[in-house]
Amino acid sequence: MDVLVIGSGGREHSLAWKLKQSPRIGKLYIAPGNGGTRLVGENVLIDAMDFEGLAKFAKEKNIAFTVVGPDNPLGEGIVDFFKQRGLRVWGPVKAAAHIEGSKAFAKRLMREAGVPTAEFEVFSNHDDALSYVRERGAPIVIKASGLSLGKGVYVCSTLAEAEAALNEIMVERVFKDAGDEVVIEEYLDGQEISIHALSDGKDFVLFPPSQDHKQIGENDTGKNTGGMGAIVPVPWVGAEALKDIETRVVRPTLRALAEHGAPFVGILYPGLKMSSQGHKVLEFNARFGDPECQVYTRLLKTDLLDALEASADGKLGSAKIEWNSGFAVNIVLASGGYPDAYKKGFPITGIEEAEKVPGVVVFHSGTSNQGESLITAGGRVLGVSAVGDTLKEALARAYEAVELIHFEGKYFRRDIGRKALAMPMR
Ligand code: AMP
Numbered sequence: 001m002d003v004l005v006i007g008s009g010g011r012e013h014s015l016a017w018k019l020k021q022s023p024r025i026g027k028l029y030i031a032p033g034n035g036g037t038r039l040v041g042e043n044v045l046i047d048a049m050d051f052e053g054l055a056k057f058a059k060e061k062n063i064a065f066t067v068v069g070p071d072n073p074l075g076e077g078i079v080d081f082f083k084q085r086g087l088r089v090w091g092p093v094k095a096a097a098h099i100e101g102s103k104a105f106a107k108r109l110m111r112e113a114g115v116p117t118a119e120f121e122v123f124s125n126h127d128d129a130l131s132y133v134r135e136r137g138a139p140i141v142i143k144a145s146g147l148s149l150g151k152g153v154y155v156c157s158t159l160a161e162a163e164a165a166l167n168e169i170m171v172e173r174v175f176k177d178a179g180d181e182v183v184i185e186e187y188l189d190g191q192e193i194s195i196h197a198l199s200d201g202k203d204f205v206l207f208p209p210s211q212d213h214k215q216i217g218e219n220d221t222g223k224n225t226g227g228m229g230a231i232v233p234v235p236w237v238g239a240e241a242l243k244d245i246e247t248r249v250v251r252p253t254l255r256a257l258a259e260h261g262a263p264f265v266g267i268l269y270p271g272l273k274m275s276s277q278g279h280k281v282l283e284f285n286a287r288f289g290d291p292e293c294q295v296y297t298r299l300l301k302t303d304l305l306d307a308l309e310a311s312a313d314g315k316l317g318s319a320k321i322e323w324n325s326g327f328a329v330n331i332v333l334a335s336g337g338y339p340d341a342y343k344k345g346f347p348i349t350g351i352e353e354a355e356k357v358p359g360v361v362v363f364h365s366g367t368s369n370q371g372e373s374l375i376t377a378g379g380r381v382l383g384v385s386a387v388g389d390t391l392k393e394a395l396a397r398a399y400e401a402v403e404l405i406h407f408e409g410k411y412f413r414r415d416i417g418r419k420a421l422a423m424p425m426r
């Protein structure tokens with residue numbers, strides 16, 4: 001069957017790479033794709049937000065199944081749009097993706113369903129927000145409620161920072177209407193993990209826990225990014241904790257969404273803090289994490305097409321999702337300057353050599369082609385992934401490969417997986 005993947009990041013390269021391995025795959029298209037996706041399928045120059053264009057393409061090419069990667073088209077209702085036109089598509093409808101699109105909605109849903117999360121209040125008036133922040137004091141966390149490309153969260157260690165954050169969101173309105181509502185919540189300590197549950201609206205399957213490294217600097221310092229590297233599984237998260245997350249977070253959230261008339265089909269991805277007061281949800285995403293997806297696709301044994309179709313068709317109850325043993329990791333290679341301003345257009349070399357290291361696959365995030373050469377075209381440029389029998393082995397392989405890839409301004413964190421290795425194992 002012919003399949004269309006929508007998106008252009010490392011997540012979508014890894015989805016296309018894994019889908020390509022299905023014996024049932026026919027033609028594989030990626031819209032708009034990047035310099036890497038063209039190696040596994042055909043890039044189609046249609047923007048992920050051009051719903052008319054995408055649906056027209058899917059009709060014309062008789063696409064049997066469309067897989068949507070990124071949050072923006074999901075939040076704007078691409079799945080509803082495709083379904084209304086009789087097109088088969090995988091991902092949550094707009095009302096279900098709202099759990100990512102509105103942090104205020106997600107927090108209220110969690111409160112209602114008794115899901116453990118940081119204490120919070122929601123504000124739409126600057127003066128009220130300011131008095132609340134002054135009353136609570138620092139540390140405190142301030143979030144623009146809407147989608148803001150991951151930039152709308154301010155973890156404030158002083159009151160002055162918190163006041164500046166409120167000013168940016170509510171007075172200067174740097175996130176426009178994404179900042180109409182502001183969530184102010186208690187600061188939680190502890191390590192963060194990523195949970196992914198594949199849901200069909202009734203049943204769900206929990207993936208092994210993964211861990212991203214969101215900050216730009218080593219030892220989790222500096223600005224937040226889209227993610228600088230991931231590992232799966234997280235060895236210190238035991239079966240008991242996972243069971244508890246399943247029963248206290250995933251199940252009640254999916255039930256609450258269904259009760260709101262928005263059964264969730266797709267990947268529900270809660271980010272959790274394993275804090276000293278137990279695990280608490282930081283946020284919900286309505287899609288695969290990136291780079292998390294790049295490590296899940298490396299460890300997944302089951303045919304991804306089978307898994308996503310079972311989710312779309314309400315058949316997860318009888319589906320079996322299997323994983324290979326061992327670990328998968330990824331190291332993101334970014335452009336110098338990211339997550340602030342950076343330059344584009346530098347030639348990239350060494351990917352072929354890197355992929356000769358055992359267990360290594362390189363996924364592209366921000367690359368494009370200029371004539372014969374591959375050039376940098378984004379903040380996150382490549383994701384160097386590796387599998388191994390142990391976490392240490394997977395990391396050693398990935399870091400060996402990282403050294404073989406070159407482009408001007410290449411930046412990466414040297415400590416991916418280090419904090420997991422330092423934890424007592426379960
Ligand atoms: P979010 O987009 O809500 O996941 O927030 C982005 C990042 O900010 C998270 O990955 C955390 O590292 C941090 N963060 C968000 N909420 C909190 C909180 N309540 N306490 C501490 N850190 C937080």
Ligand code: GLY
Binds near residue numbers: 291
């Ligand atoms: N890796 C973080 C995210 O995709 O939101």
